Amino acid sequence: MGWLLLAALGLWLAGGRFGVGRAARAQVLGALYLAILALHLVLPAAHPLRLATGGGAAPWLLLGALVGAVVLYRLVLTRLRVRADAIAQARQPAMPLRSFSDAELNRYARHIVMREIGGPGQKALKQARVLVIGAGGLGSPALMYLAAAGVGTIGVIDDDVVENANLQRQVLHRDADIDRPKVQSAMDALLAQNPHVTIHPYHRRLTAEIAADLLAEYDLVLDGTDNFDTRYLANRAAVAQGKPLVSGALTQWEGQLSVFHPAAGAPCYQCIFPQAPAPHLAPSCAEAGVLGPLPGVIGTMMAVETVKLITGAGAPLRGEMMIYDALWGETRKIALKRRPDCPVCGTKETT
Numbered sequence: 566m567g568w569l570l571l572a573a574l575g576l577w578l579a580g581g582r583f584g585v586g587r588a589a590r591a592q593v594l595g596a597l598y599l600a601i602l603a604l605h606l607v608l609p610a611a612h613p614l615r616l617a618t619g620g621g622a623a624p625w626l627l628l629g630a631l632v633g634a635v636v637l638y639r640l641v642l643t644r645l646r647v648r649a650d651a652i653a654q655a656r657q658p659a660m661p662l663r664s665f666s667d668a669e670l671n672r673y674a675r676h677i678v679m680r681e682i683g684g685p686g687q688k689a690l691k692q693a694r695v696l697v698i699g700a701g702g703l704g705s706p707a708l709m710y711l712a713a714a715g716v717g718t719i720g721v722i723d724d725d726v727v728e729n730a731n732l733q734r735q736v737l738h739r740d741a742d743i744d745r746p747k748v749q750s751a752m753d754a755l756l757a758q759n760p761h762v763t764i765h766p767y768h769r770r771l772t773a774e775i776a777a778d779l780l781a782e783y784d785l786v787l788d789g790t791d792n793f794d795t796r797y798l799a800n801r802a803a804v805a806q807g808k809p810l811v812s813g814a815l816t817q818w819e820g821q822l823s824v825f826h827p828a829a830g831a832p833c834y835q836c837i838f839p840q841a842p843a844p845h846l847a848p849s850c851a852e853a854g855v856l857g858p859l860p861g862v863i864g865t866m867m868a869v870e871t872v873k874l875i876t877g878a879g880a881p882l883r884g885e886m887m888i889y890d891a892l893w894g895e896t897r898k899i900a901l902k903r904r905p906d907c908p909v910c911g912t913k914e915t916t
Contacts, residue, residue: 664688669761673715686876687715693875696720696783698771698799700747702850702860703789703813703867705737710868712755712762716875719755720783722767723747734857771795776802785874787867788812788834791850793841800825800834804910809881810834811870813863815855818892820863823901824870824882827910831883832903836910859891 665673665687676682676690693716697704700723711719727735727742727750735747742750748766755764771779771790780786780802788799788810796812803810807828814821825833866887873881882898889896905911 664691666761669715672759672761676714681878682872682876686878689875689877690715690872691717693785694718694720694783695785695787695871695875696722696780697787697789698795699723699789699791700735700737700751701725701731701789701791702734702815702855703864704751704787705735706861706864707787707789707813707867707871708751708755709737709758710865711871712759712764714868714872715759716762716871718763718765718783720765720767720779721748721751722769722771722779723751724768724770730851734855734860736861771798773798777805780806780808783808785809785811785871787871789864789867793838796834796838797841801909804828804833809874809883811867811874813867815850815859815863817853818856818859819888819890820859821886821888822863822866822870822882823886824874826883827903829883830903832901833907833910836904836907837886837901839904839907856891859889862889862891 669691670677673687676687677684679686682690695711695716695718697708697711697719700708700721704721704723708719708721723746725747727738727745727747729740729743731738732740732743737754738747738750739754746766746768748768752764752766755762767779769775776798780799785808786799786803788796790796790799800810800812803825804827809824809826809829810833811824812822812834823837825831825837827833827836866889870881873879884901885898886901887896887898903910
């Protein structure tokens with residue numbers, strides 16, 4: 566009996582290797598099982614075929630009962646899951662097909678078939694308005710994947726121009742874009758990738774005079790800047806308007822990522838970094854260097870967190886910081902807590 570089971574396993578694996586579907590393989594094994602069972606029921610007890618295949622029908626009947634129970638369990642579980650999904654979808658507003666062109670439906674099909682995103686999630690992405698501060702190392706991959714994911718309106722603010730030294734890591738820009746404003750280069754690249762989105766370029770620095778009005782036009786903010794003054798300014802403006810701030814940072818081989826959102830119970834950026842470090846303790850990428858692919862890793866994670874926030878999928882990194890060490894291939898998360906005496910989001914009155 567044992568050799569027959571091994572042979573059946575071999576047939577199953579070989580069929581899978583050559584692309585035979587599960588249903589076809591199951592039919593073959595089912596026919597083989599019925600043939601063996603028929604031998605035991607028809608042939609005399611001392612027949613060599615019966616002796617070679619276990620000696621009796623009882624072990625095969627027991628095996629059939631066990632397999633049947635497993636199959637029945639999986640069918641019931643699948644049925645319950647389908648019903649639960651149907652109930653969950655019924656509680657969400659249906660996605661009117663007229664909201665998407667045929668080209669969009671085809672483009673976003675891999676999102677729409679995902680249970681955690683589906684039609685309602687893709688519609689939320691299309692209706693979302695996201696502001697990305699910085700079109701450099703972190704902003705480049707974040708912008709690329711937000712546009713590819715179908716975020717309907719994307720704002721990008723940066724006062725810099727493309728330089729030759731940027732191209733080692735800022736993959737949104739090309740050699741022909743050198744000396745062009747980064748926001749213009751970014752807009753051209755994003756619209757070439759996905760003409761179904763709207764891009765608003767702001768070729769200027771984020772300042773206190775415009776921060777509140779600019780952020781008011783968007784649902785959430787991504788901070789991909791490389792200086793602490795802009796980080797603190799973006800944090801204050803986001804906290805004042807109750808909007809989530811997806812923040813990433815880099816240095817040499819290491820990157821970090823978090824979602825700062827006091828309105829949802831998470832700390833703000835200044836809770837974790839009460840004041841900017843001394844310049845020699847936090848050198849810029851130009852001073853300390855940075856691994857070229859590292860901004861792609863962290864910037865892409867920022868886009869992932871943004872999609873999760875918009876669609877309500879999974880658990881965004883609120884109250885947590887993910888740290889990625891590319892040199893040693895390690896990723897870890899640490900818990901973050903609000904400071905009651907934080908001057909931006911704290912609830913404790915100071916005298």
